[in-house]
Amino acid sequence: MPGGHVKIRFAFARAWLKRRLMSLCTLLGPVGETPVVLPIVETRVPAGFPSPAADHLDKTLNLGELLVKHPQATFLMRVEGDSMTGAGIHNGDIIVVDKAIEPQSGKIVVAVLDGDFFVKRLVVREGRCFLVSENPKYAEKEVGEWASLDVWGVVTNVIHAVR
Amino acid sequence: MKLFGLADGNNFYCSCERVFDPRLRGLPMIVLSNNDGCVVARSEEAKALGIEMGVPVFQIQPLIRQHRVRVFSSNYTLYGDMSARMMQVLAECVPSAEVYSIDECFLDFTGMADAEDRARAARAKVLQWTGLPICVGLAATKTLAKAANKLAKKEPGGVLQITEENRAAWLARLPVEKVWGIGRQHAKRLAARGVTTALELSETDTGWARATMGVTGERLVLELRGLSCVGIEEIAPKKKNICCAKGFGHPLTEFEDVAQALSCYTEIIARKLRTEKQVATVMQVFLMTNPHRPDEPQYHPQITVTLPEATSYTPALSATANRLLRTIWRDGHRYRKVGVMLLELRDAVQTELFTGTRNTAAKSRLQAAVDSLEGRVRWAAMGFEEEWKLRAQMRTQRFTTQWDELPVANAA
Numbered sequence: 140m141p142g143g144h145v146k147i148r149f150a151f152a153r154a155w156l157k158r159r160l161m162s163l164c165t166l167l168g169p170v171g172e173t174p175v176v177l178p179i180v181e182t183r184v185p186a187g188f189p190s191p192a193a194d195h196l197d198k199t200l201n202l203g204e205l206l207v208k209h210p211q212a213t214f215l216m217r218v219e220g221d222s223m224t225g226a227g228i229h230n231g232d233i234i235v236v237d238k239a240i241e242p243q244s245g246k247i248v249v250a251v252l253d254g255d256f257f258v259k260r261l262v263v264r265e266g267r268c269f270l271v272s273e274n275p276k277y278a279e280k281e282v283g284e285w286a287s288l289d290v291w292g293v294v295t296n297v298i299h300a301v302r
Numbered sequence: 303m304k305l306f307g308l309a310d311g312n313n314f315y316c317s318c319e320r321v322f323d324p325r326l327r328g329l330p331m332i333v334l335s336n337n338d339g340c341v342v343a344r345s346e347e348a349k350a351l352g353i354e355m356g357v358p359v360f361q362i363q364p365l366i367r368q369h370r371v372r373v374f375s376s377n378y379t380l381y382g383d384m385s386a387r388m389m390q391v392l393a394e395c396v397p398s399a400e401v402y403s404i405d406e407c408f409l410d411f412t413g414m415a416d417a418e419d420r421a422r423a424a425r426a427k428v429l430q431w432t433g434l435p436i437c438v439g440l441a442a443t444k445t446l447a448k449a450a451n452k453l454a455k456k457e458p459g460g461v462l463q464i465t466e467e468n469r470a471a472w473l474a475r476l477p478v479e480k481v482w483g484i485g486r487q488h489a490k491r492l493a494a495r496g497v498t499t500a501l502e503l504s505e506t507d508t509g510w511a512r513a514t515m516g517v518t519g520e521r522l523v524l525e526l527r528g529l530s531c532v533g534i535e536e537i538a539p540k541k542k543n544i545c546c547a548k549g550f551g552h553p554l555t556e557f558e559d560v561a562q563a564l565s566c567y568t569e570i571i572a573r574k575l576r577t578e579k580q581v582a583t584v585m586q587v588f589l590m591t592n593p594h595r596p597d598e599p600q601y602h603p604q605i606t607v608t609l610p611e612a613t614s615y616t617p618a619l620s621a622t623a624n625r626l627l628r629t630i631w632r633d634g635h636r637y638r639k640v641g642v643m644l645l646e647l648r649d650a651v652q653t654e655l656f657t658g659t660r661n662t663a664a665k666s667r668l669q670a671a672v673d674s675l676e677g678r679v680r681w682a683a684m685g686f687e688e689e690w691k692l693r694a695q696m697r698t699q700r701f702t703t704q705w706d707e708l709p710v711a712n713a714a
Contacts, residue, residue, distance in 0.1 A: 211387040218713050219710050
């Protein structure tokens with residue numbers, strides 16, 4: 140009954156998808172501990188012989204593990220604007236921000252300016268701090284002394300959907 | 303001799319909001335209870351205006367308008383997530399940590415000569431990693447650690463240790479109603495006898511304390527003298543929330559085993575809730591692997607939800623706890639601890655009291671509410687959302703748990 144077979148597989152796939160979606164929607168616990176799990180393709184065993192891949196059936200890759208080094212200190216933010224396109228950060232992207240990492244000159248950071256979050260490259264020259272865009276349309280901005288600059292976190296990764 | 307630390311988030315809910323909206327720093331702000339009824343958190347600036355904890359918001363409307371106090375609905379999804387982050391950072395700082403409430407955690411510093419330095423380091427780490435300011439009080443008993451924490455809030459540096467040498471001096475500075483477990487009623491009775499400070503309370507006769515305030519009072523007096531009483535946290539009543547979280551004797555890997563433990567803990571706090579004639583409106587369930595085993599995969603999830611109905615009915619709470627556990631459960635981990643917390647406690651009205659007597663209509667109503675959890679996504683996200691719209695007019699985004707509510711980083 141090929142029809143019935145397809146139906147069952149469809150129901151299974153739907154249940155699987157629902158579970159995955161639920162785990163994404165409810166996104167529990169610190170970032171990166173949520174399973175964003177890519178199952179390795181299952182191999183069918185035709186008859187008799189065990190598949191050599193059977194040992195690896197339960198191995199999965201967790202994207203969170205790759206993107207998040209300090210789950211308790213990691214937050215996600217949505218990017219608005221095009222001033223960082225040169226660094227591969229585009230409008231609408233999600234950036235991974237790690238508060239555990241010490242900000243240093245040259246790193247891309249999220250800084251607080253007048254109460255708003257800005258994503259910029261932090262550059263320190265002769266004790267003066269600059270927030271530098273990665274787009275020639277935008278001028279760099281001097282933000283005073285190192286001590287007075289409020290760096291919220293360091294950007295470690297960017298999640299960009301290819302369109 | 304034991305050395306306890308109590309780490310406590312400063313104005314926790316306000317601090318959580320400030321992490322994601324730096325504009326709020328330095329401004330008077332308050333957070334309201336679930337139905338937007340009463341004040342459950344105040345920033346230092348709001349406290350300075352004389353806004354009291356628990357006051358109905360309509361009573362302070364003129365004050366709010368005059369001083370442009372920022373008013374927020376409680377965002378427990380956010381607070382639960384931030385709390386879990388804070389607790390995990392703290393758990394990594396000491397050999398043993400015990401979550402006591404959404405914003406408090408007992409830390410075991412026993413045998414550490416450099417306990418104060420370690421407490422300072424823990425405080426700095428929580429601030430850097432999560433953006434949340436905390437204070438740590440250190441002392442030989444949990445009640446004294448609580449007192450030290452209260453005193454630490456006023457000290458620069460935010461860490462304070464009560465030792466045998468400085469105990470009297472510090473306790474003399476702490477009003478008796480600030481002592482753990484001393485409510486307004488007890489404070490009145492104590493004042494009538496001339497006991498107004500923690501020091502004076504510690505010097506009262508234990509027999510008298512027992513006669514006036516029961517076994518809790520007697521133990522509090524002993525604890526204030528530096529004699530640690532086992533289980534003090536179980537009997538000292540709290541107002542804001544109740545938590546029960548215990549480590550397992552050995553790591554657990556099976557859902558059923560952890561669920562059984564969770565069910566016991568839920569029963570313990572549900573019973574306590576009924577003893578206090580209170581009901582809860584928010585529940586958090588969390589799981590922890592062993593943070594001191596970096597070789598093992600780590601998983602510390604939590605989930606915080608508003609209950610469909612305020613209750614203290616064990617079956618309803620157990621069923622919800624079990625479903626929440628199932629939602630965050632992931633196979634393949636060696637779990638060390640499970641915990642359940644009830645928040646937004648309030649005094650029960652008559653119909654909400656379930657003491658095991660027949661109350662079929664109410665029970666079936668609860669059962670129906672629990673049954674409606676079947677599609678748990680609907681309950682946690684959608685149904686929840688609808689309720690929020692009705693009674694949480696000023697809630698901020700769920701910055702850390704919803705893809706479409708992330709904070710915005712400007713690239714302009």
